[in-house]
Each structure stands twice: as C-alpha cells, then as structure tokens.
Amino acid sequence: MAPYIGTATSRVDGLAKVTGTAKYAAEYNAPGLAHASMVGATIAKGRITRIDTTAALRVDGVITVLTHENRPPLADNDQAYNDDVAPEGTPFRPLYDGRIIFNGQPIALVVANTLEAARFAASLVRADYLTEPHVTDIHTKRDRGLAVKDPITPLDALFAPPKQRGAPGPALDGADVRHDGEYYVPIEHHNPMEPFASTAVVESDGRLTIYDKTQGVQNVQRYLCSVLGLKQDDVRVISTFVGGAFGVGLRPQFQAVLAALAARALGRSVRVVLTRQQMYVLGYRPAMIQRIVVGANANGTLNAITHDAVTVTSQHENYYRQETGWSGLLYSCANAKYAHRLAKLDLPTACDMRGPSAATGVYALECAMDELAAALKIDPVELRLRCYSDRDQHDNRPYSSKALRECYHQGAEAFGWHTRNPEPRAMRDGSELVGWGMASGVWDAFQAAITVRIRLSANGHAEVACATSDIGTGTATVMTQVAADMLGLPLDSVSVLLGDSTLPASPVEGGSWIAASVSNGIAATADAIRKELLRLAALMPDSSLSGTEADDVGLVDGMLVSRRDNARAVSIADAMRHSAVDQIEREITTNPIEDAARAHNTHSAVFAEVKVDEQLGVIRVTRVVSAIAAGRIVNTKTATSQILGGVVWGIGMALHEETAIDHRFGRVMNANFAEYHVPVHADVHNIKVIFVDEADDSNPLGIKGVGEIGIVGVAAAIANAVHHATGKRVRDLPITLDKLLGKPS
C-alpha cells in the first residue's frame, strides 16, 4: 500500500460539505430551543445610565432581556476571564456592568421563541449613556504609545521586540546607501464566512453542551467554567465544523458567554448568532505604523536595520506579537534595533489574524528591501541572495532546515523573472503598465504538546481522537492520512473524532502548529499501539515475530511485518484474537522535541505581476508564483489550498481590505461585505504554488505547517510590482486607485 502522507488526498469531510449536511454551531437543535439576539452599545466609551427593555419585552414571543442589571452571577476577578491565549491586561467581561469600553459592546441579549422576534425586539432596546471622550485613531496616538515591556517570561520573549545587536546608529551613518521609509497597514477584519454562533443546550441532567464556533474547544470550556463558576464536568464544548476563523476564534468570544448565561438563567437551550455587523467588534488585525531604516554597502550587503512599530490595541489589554523582529531575523546583518509601542485606543482588543505580525511586519521589510534594491541598482532577487543568511540572526544558531534559496530560484524560474526590465514603467501590455515585484516570506514552525488517543479494533478499524478543531484547514483529513499510514490501514478504516472538549487535550488551532503537533502525536500513539501488537504477536505459538525488536516491525496492510524480512509477518487481527483482545487503546501526550540549538521556520518567495490602467489607476494582480519551503507536505491538496487562500488574502491586503472607523463615534463604518472588500473571483487570476523540497528532522515526520506562510510577503510583492509598473511607491495599504493617480514619486 502506497503511503497517504505526501499525496493529494481529497478531504474526508468533502461529502458532508457539498451536500449541506455538515453542521455548524448555529445548526444544532434542542427541544424548546430559544433564539437570542444581541444588542450593541452605540457609544465608544462611558457608562450606561439607564437601559429600557420594556418595548422589547412587549414583543410577542420575547421571553426575557438580559442586561448587566438582571444577569445571573458572573465571576468578579480578572483571573477568571483569562483564557489560554489572552494577552496581558484586564479581559473584557460581557454584560458585567454598565461600563462601555468599545462601540458595539454587548449591552443586552434579547431571548425569544423565534429569531425574528428576538432580532426585532433587539432593535427596540434603548440605552442612555454618560459618554466620556474616546480616541480610536492610531494617528492621534502615534507619539504617545506605550512601549512594549521588556520580556519577563519566555512567552513574553516570543512577542516582545528582540534585543538590539551591534551598533546600528554608527553603522547606518557609515552605510553607502540608506533607505528610510514609513509604511502603514490599516485595521483589517477576518470576516470568516460563517457568523459567530453558539448554541447552548441544557441537557436533561442540567449540564450544558455548547456548540460553539471556536478554534479551541477546551480553551472555551475552561473559560466558561471559570466565568460562570461551574465545575469542569458541567460544561462540554463541541465544535465539529468551523466555517473559517483565521484567528478570531482563538479566544473565547462573547457570544458563547451570552448563550451559556441565558441558558443558565432560563433553564432552557438558547442559541446566539451574531450578525455580520456585530462580528466587527470581535477582534481585528491591529493597524500598524512602521518605520524601517536600512543601511547597505554598495555591494548589496546589509550593515544595519532598524524597525520601529506602533500597533493598535485596546485600553484594557496589551495585544502585540513580534511585529518588528522579523526584520532582524531574515537577512544577514550585524546591526539591528527594534522598538514597538502600543497605541491604546477605545476599541476591542486586537487579535491574531492570519500570519499575525509577519503579514504586516514583513510587508514593510520587503518593501524596504525593494526600495533598497532600486537605490543600489541591484536586482531584487539578487539583493536577497547577497543578504542570505543560513543562521538565525537573533540567536546566531543554525536552522533545522531552510530552503529559501531554492524558493528564490524555483520561484524566479517559474515566473520568468530573468526577462524583467528593471526600469519602472518600462513594461507594457497594450495600454496597460505591467509591473513585476517579489518578496520573501517567513513564519515560525511551532509545535505544541498534544494528546492523542487511538483505539484499534480487531476488525481493523481505528478511531483517532484529539480535541483539536478543524477550522477548515483540513486537520481531520491530515489526521486520517497520518493514522492510516502509521497503522497500515486504508483511509476508510480510520475515523477521526475532534472538536470536542471531552477528547484528549489539544492546544487551540492556530499559528500553523496543529498539523505538525497532531501528526507527530498520532505517530507516537501509533507507535505504542504497534508495540502492544508486537507483544501480542509474540505470544502466538510459533510466532514468526518472536524476538523481534519494536523498531524492526512496521504496520502494513493490516499486518505486522518485519522490516528486515517481510516474509515474517502476522496479521493484526490474528494477533489480537489470539489473546482475545477486541480493542487496543492508547492515549499519549507528545511534547515537542527540545531543539533550542536550532531555529525552526518556514519560508517563501513570492513573485507577483500586476497590470495597471494608466488613466484610471485600476490594478489587477494577473499572476502570482508562491514558492514555499515548509518541510514535509502531508497533503498536497489541502496544503496547496492553504497557500492559494493565503495568497488571495495577500491580494486583499494589498488592494482592498481596510476597516474604516468613524472616529467621531468610534464605530466601524463598513461593517458589511458590500463595503469591506474581501477579494472576489474576478480578482483572482493565475496563481502557482510550488513546494520546494525541504528535509527537516526536528520532528519524526518533518512537518512544519502551512496555514500562515501563504499570506506573508504577498502584499509586499504586489506593492513592489505596482511600483515597478507605475514608478509610484504607495506605502500605505491598501493601494487604492486614488493613491495611484497622483504624480510619480
């Protein structure tokens, strides 16, 4: 049997999805289910002086209206609201009291017999406020930011800017060429297609089952228990299918609390579904003002780089990631310095969004590199090769693997880069200007502790269980493939259980760490199963495998086979039956291998072609080649799809996506798909994904994960291409028509 790992296996859940039978959080039913609709605050800061629910309560079918005045008890300390991935600060408490800390904050929940009644009644809830002045514009606070604190814990160190190295000041002064630029990325919203929803079902014994849209069922489960003061056994959280999340489902969201609260208050099952508009207060990619200064020698090597960033967070929590550190990591450069400040605004807390920190930080770095290449008159790819580093520049350690050079070569080759005329505005197609740009991408190859349970039955069926979510990335499919290979079974003999808080422990799904973690977890658990099978096989009379070491046998086609002599084999079923064993079950926790001596990263080289209408500034991204080095690719179909999706996110980031806030009210103006532009079909043309070979031995399967790397660098490649086409450098995203229609810079 050929291995499934490394093949283009179709999704195991494809059938459920195309037939509409895959059930999402808002689609679970329960006897007497009530429907709830949330009411949001209409001011950005202040306090509710009076809340009037009488009109809402009068609507036919309305059961209750929960507000901070009549809600059931909620925990009264910050600790209780801290979840696995909460940043430092004071977490938001839904319906806790009358304080308003962001516009759109939930202030009431209308529960009714029908959704229609609930939504209508919600429009009748009135609140009076005492307003306080608010600030929601990053620009007004750019010079008054709070410096990110010096790291105390290892986790802090992951996110805080790295320490300065060398003496960047003098090095910059001595540079032959120096580029100094300020780049801007606006607030963006994840906009998964599925609205956030939770269905809280009151079971017959009074416990709660919450069907939730989340990237971490156990994170939500622990959070709800502590917030509501319930015992661990009282709450179960299930999230079998998730209609996309992209980071906004990492932390427990308030609709889960609201649903659980209402279910507790009424002793009745309740569903809360947020509207598209309400999802704009869940979290966002922080806007980022960044200044990069690079100094280079005439021969195209870097001698200094400094990266200063200001990013948005709320008043109550300090969210940041290592936005600036990528700049000093990627290229060989002896002197580097970083600064990161937080603009604390009266908004919800920012949160992770696809490729958090790298999508934005690397955008600035890679535009700066392009500007530097132009100043040095060196081809952009050539410049990157001259600055190439085989060692992690922060800690001066080698990489477990880094095939970025191959990415440059294969990507450039596939794109036809060598025919590029370096002069801006030199390439045309009819009346359109043509531009070619490129950029590098980088992301972490994380791995986390995870527990996997496998039950192998004598009839040849294996059940693999882990609490991880599958947010659409294909986790269930990858798990099935790995288990099938490790256990020597056909795909359809493996079933996967996931997205249930009662299953063996998993971290939240995000940061591209689940594929590597869970795959290695399955491999380790399957190993234990194999050992047990060998023990049973050796008990059989005249066993051909007696005396064989565990490492010398493999599982192939339902047989336990000696790796040295495949004539020595025992059927799994026989071995189990002989000892009257119906089922072997193993549950094993796999920790990431300690490998601090090496750096673990994924890389990419992105090449983009744009065509620009000269009179109108209309831009189209006509071609993208993305060459990826991400270790071993478990499933070429799901992985290609992840990268394609990431590239299209990058197109959106470069050209369309921007959350506009009306700062007078501190409110999002374009909280809908008509005005918040995610890319559509017509925006997507030729995209080619290349996975370059990259052998990595930092985990047994050599997997690194591909969820984030696809977006990193794309916006920069497009911005660089736009500059090449038009001679105009637009440094603030998105690059809209009006920004292009000025004088060439």
Place this chain on the structure above:
Amino acid sequence: MVLFDVPGKLNMTGQIRFVLDGEVRELRGVAPTMTVLQWLRDDARRCGTKEGCAEGDCGACTVAIGERRGVDDMRYRAVNSCILFMPMLDGKELVTVESLKHEGRLHPVQRAMVECHGSQCGFCTPGFVMSLFTLYHSGKEPQRETVDDVLAGNLCRCTGYRPIIEAAQRMREYGAKDQFHRRAAATARQLAAIERRDTLALEKDGQRYFAPANLEEFTACFEQYPEAALVGGATDIGLWVTKRHQRPETQIYTGDIAELRRLKIGDDCIEIGGAASLGDVFDALLAEFADFGEILRRFGSVQVRNVATLGGNIANASPIGDIAPLLLALDAALLLRRNRETRLLPIDEFFLAYRKTALRNSEFIDAIRIPRARSGLKFRAYKISKRFDQDISAVCGAFALQLDGSRIAEIRMGFGGMAAVPKRAANAEAALIGEAWNEASARAAMRAIERDFEPMTDMRASAPYRLKLARNLLLKFFLETSNQPGATRVIRRDMAA
C-alpha cells in the same frame, strides 16, 4: 381595518404553492416578509443553505428558482434566499443544496467540488454548489469569463477561488444530465397546474401582500394603496426588513405581471417593462450596446441581477446607481403610468433631488424606452470602483457621441457619483457640440467638467479624485473613439487563465 379592499379577482386562500423536491408544497399563514432563508432554516430544518450576511452580499444563501419554459421544459436561476420573501416562491420550483443528491449519488456539481477541493471550511460551499447548479443547467460553456460571472456573487474566504473555478470547468465530466433534466417535463406540468391567474392576497400581523397577475389588477391595487411598497426583486426592500426591521404595511409584488416584464425591440427603440429584471434584459442590451452589458455584469451578482429590476433601480434614484448614467447618455425616456393615464418623460427630467423623483402618487414606471443605436453612434460606459466586481462605484460615467463628418453633432454624458442625483455634464457637452473631435476639444471639455460637478468626499473616494476620474473618463472615451494607438481598457479580454 379592511385588509383587502381591492376590485378584481383576489385569491384569498392565503396559501402559497411551490414545488420542492418533486412535490407541491402548500403553505398557509406565512408572513409576507418571511425570507426563504428563514423558512428553510427555521421551519423546514434544511440548514444546508447558509446565512453569511443576510444582505445579499455573500451568496452563502444561494438557492435555485425553477420556472417553466414552455410546456415541458424548465429554467433555473440563482437567487439570494436571504432577501427573497416566501410569497415570491408562489408558482415556482425551489431547489436547495439538499435537493441535489439523487439515489444516493452526488450530483455532478458536488462531485466536481469534492474532487477539485473546492471546499475548505465548507460554509460557502452550498451557495457555490447552487450557483454552479444553475450554470450546469444553463447549457453555457464554462469559459473562465462565464464562470467568473456566475460566481461573482459568491464569496469564499478560504479557498482562494481557483479550486472552485476548476470545479466549474470540470463538472460536466461527472455527468451531462441530472435528475432535473430528466423530470423537467413533469415539473413543468406541476408548475402549470399551480399557476395563478388572479391576484394573490396575503395578510399576517397587519402586513398585506398582493401579487397581481396582470397590469389591470395591479393598477387597481396600486390606486387603492398608493402608499404600498412596490416590490420587484426585493433586493432593496429585503434589506429594510432584515436590517432595519421595518415592516412595510402593504407590498405589491410586480414580478408576476407579464406586461411589466416586457422586452420589445422596435425599429426606433428598445422598450423594457418597469418590472423586467436585469437578467431578463441583459442579453438584448449587451447585443445593442456592448458597454451596457458590461456595466450590468458588474452591477451586481447574477443572484441580484436575476431579481433586481431596471425600473426599481431608476425609481430608487440613488446618486450612485450605475444604470441611470447610461440611460442619460443614451437619451432614454420613461413611460410613466397612473391607472390608464400615461406620460412620457425624458430621463433627465426624472431625477429632481437627492432620492426624489418626478413620480406622482400612484404613478409607476411602466416602461423604459431606449433609442436604438444609430449607425455611427459611439457609446462607452465606465464604472470605477475599488474592487473590480461587486462593488459600489466611486464614479460611473457614460458617453454617447454622434459625429457629423468630423464635427460633433450630438454628445451626451451621464455621470453617477458626482452629484446628489445622476446627472448630465451640461457644460462639457456644450463645449463640444459643433467642434471637431480631437484632443484639444476633449481637453477643453475636461476643463468644462469641473464646472459641471461639485462631488462629495466620502469613504469611497475624495472629491478631487472623483473630479479627476470624471475628467480622465472623458479622456479615455476620446482615446477609445478616435483610433488612437494603444487606446484600450481594463476589461477581461486577457483574463482567462
């Protein structure tokens, strides 16, 4: 209150009938503003159809509506069920994602989506499947351009679209005919049997809904209820209901009135009924004025075009509507009617002020008359928006030019997004009449445009950018119509990948 006080044949059964999965469904007591999506998910427990936005922007709720074509054939259109009201299903077939699997086997569209990996998180998938289903049934070749058009109203945040495009191109490999083809004649007969010739009248919780079957009953009804909301496609009114929680007391649905959906191509003009959907007239307008077709294509998704009406778009008087500028340039006229009285009004006299029109009480747009393209007419229209498809225009400009020898005999320019109403550029036009059509005259007219408009700054564009666009659009029109080398445009010719 007398609920129904209308002369004519009222159907007071309070019942709507439609076909679902081969069976006639009869529903009573449905609220006139209950959406098909609500009914599917809450009442019928068919959760395959998703709600992604509830405002017609994402396509997750796409279903197919089947209508009789002749006596024994069917045609299917994709619509957004989140802004389609239940009574509009009356007399139609409803097809949802659950309807496709047949005798235990996946539909060819579904198989293609699985094989091409067209689904990641899967939430958008049922909507895509249904849009592809209508493409499958259209008989059209799945060229890239066609696929783009059919899927323009379906958003996906995961796949990057390419796998779905591939699925569209390969779906017929998995079977050229499906069960809907096979039972088309039977379905057509079912629909014929439930066809209504009278006015459907519904009432619930103080809301009235009429669906007259002909013009006479419609006018009588509208006389009686001059305050009624006329509902063509519900693309706008659907939003009042789902977003603003407004409940119009009386609605009159115009989609069943054959006279108002007429399309007559006469020698002098094309006459389009006020309730004709953009989808109904798309082909004819495309054939006559290529750019009209292009703007209609980009106006909204197929789902929206299939229900939105030309009359509704005009009566709405949106300053940023994309249709009015074209009609201004083409010198269209509106046939307005109140009961038996009609009057013909040039379209530039129709828009009075922001969202105010010349329509009087109980008067409606009976038809739109667009003069046929005379030989030598040069017509171009441009829509400038941030995103190429499915976006509200920053500026929409349309130009029609007739030369007399080398002199300009007639020129009309209509603009949207430049003023409180869709408006002609009178100064620029005046600057050109009688002049030669050359770069100097074009540039003079570009300067004159600055006297025609004082646009606004808003989220979509700044005032100076809008003015610059208007001027550059005129320049573009000049370049495109004066055989200048290299003069072309950003459309989709080279987009097929």
